[in-house]
Amino acid sequence: MIVLVIRTRKPxxxxxxxxxxxxxxxxxxxxxxxxxxxPLATPFNFQLLPISFFLLIGIIIIVYIVVADTMKRFFYQRVKF
Structure with a gap:
């Protein structure tokens, strides 16, 4: 998802x-x-994860996007090209 954040100067x-x-x-x-x-789950030994894990990952992704967008704005204010 971070690709969608860093691809442009705009928010x-x-x-x-x-x-x-x-x-x-x-x-x-x-x-x-x-x-x-x-069917690929068996050979790779994938396990089903609890919903709380997905909620935590969602929160981490949201925080990561906000920080990346903020740092992108800071970078483009400092560097002109």
């Missing part, structure tokens, strides 16, 4: 990504979440 919520980038990002995220439910 990530004010700039729409390209259609292919958005599709690729959603496919990777969806595939990652669905992997434990596929």
């Amino acid at each position: 990530f919520f004010k700039s729409q990504p390209g259609r292919l980038l958005l599709i690729a990002t959603l496919l990777v995220a969806g595939g990652t979440l669905l992997m434990p439910f596929t």
